[in-house]
Amino acid sequence: MDLVLSFIALLLLSPLMLVTAAAVAADSGRPVLFVQRRVGRGGREFGMLKFRSMARDAAATGPHYTASNDPRITRVGRFIRRTSLDELPQLLNVFKGDMSLVGPRPDLPAQRADYSEADWIERCSVRPGITGLAQARLRSQATPAQRLALDLQYVRECSLALDFRILLWTLARLRGHGSN
Template sequence: MKRFMDITLSLVALVVLSPLLLLVAMMVFLESGFPVFFRQTRLGLGGREFNMLKFRSMRRNAALTGPYFTQANDTRITRVGWFIRRTSIDELPQLINVLRGDMSLVGPRPDVPDQRSLYTPEDWVRRCSVRPGITGLAQVRGRSLASFEQRLSFDLQYVRDVSLWHDIRILWWTAQQLGRRHAN
């Protein structure tokens, strides 16, 4: 049932949001050229690697010229990039990852391969027992201010309590947070 919801909601969202997706793609291209998408290797269900998609929000080759994580006033981020990051629009291409089966709408955020070393073997197996998500319990409870340990705790709680009803609640909480952010 979860996979059916993922496919249905992703298809509907892609159709409804297609004018916005096209507009953002054009804005990224006009400001900084191709590629419009940023692809990054992430780990999914069972620890399998996949290429996660995002709208590119940094200058081309920015990963080669700066630290792994972005910082306040990071000069690698473009003007369009600041806007699409602040509004989470940069994450919308992940709906394609959901359709491909790489991701779910709800689940732990997918890690990059280097992050595997941060987990105990038991926690890693539990975390990779579900598809990673565009949003998850850690995103609605801790946002980006949560420590790694807090995010892991939320992720493992999600895995323990996974259900369609829980996913619907997390999607609702995500929509509320996005609505509050846009109202400010």
């Protein structure tokens, strides 16, 4: 289902993705995509795609997390983060099989240290998603403990019906409540 839905979404959203790419390039140059190593199912690493929303040297000039008024975020970057347009390239990750539409958000490899071994293994037992229970419920305001609890709840209760509800909740939360 992820393959079919991501293909349809890529076709339908390709004009919006082209406009977003052009806006990023016009605002802060190239590259327009940002690739970051993330951890997927079974602990396998992959390159997660996003439209670049920060200055090109952002990774070298600050922490891996982003604060609300982070000066590294570009003008267009603020808009695409607020509207979650920066996440659209992850449809390619879904199409490739690295991610799912719904699942726990993929962590950075360094974040493994934040989990117990059992929690990490359980969390990595499913494909990570573009959106998940934590994002649908609390968006970027979730504390690490809340995020972990919701991610593990998803792993334990995952079903097609839950995925559909999470997609609907995510769409409802997107109206003006993006991430940092």
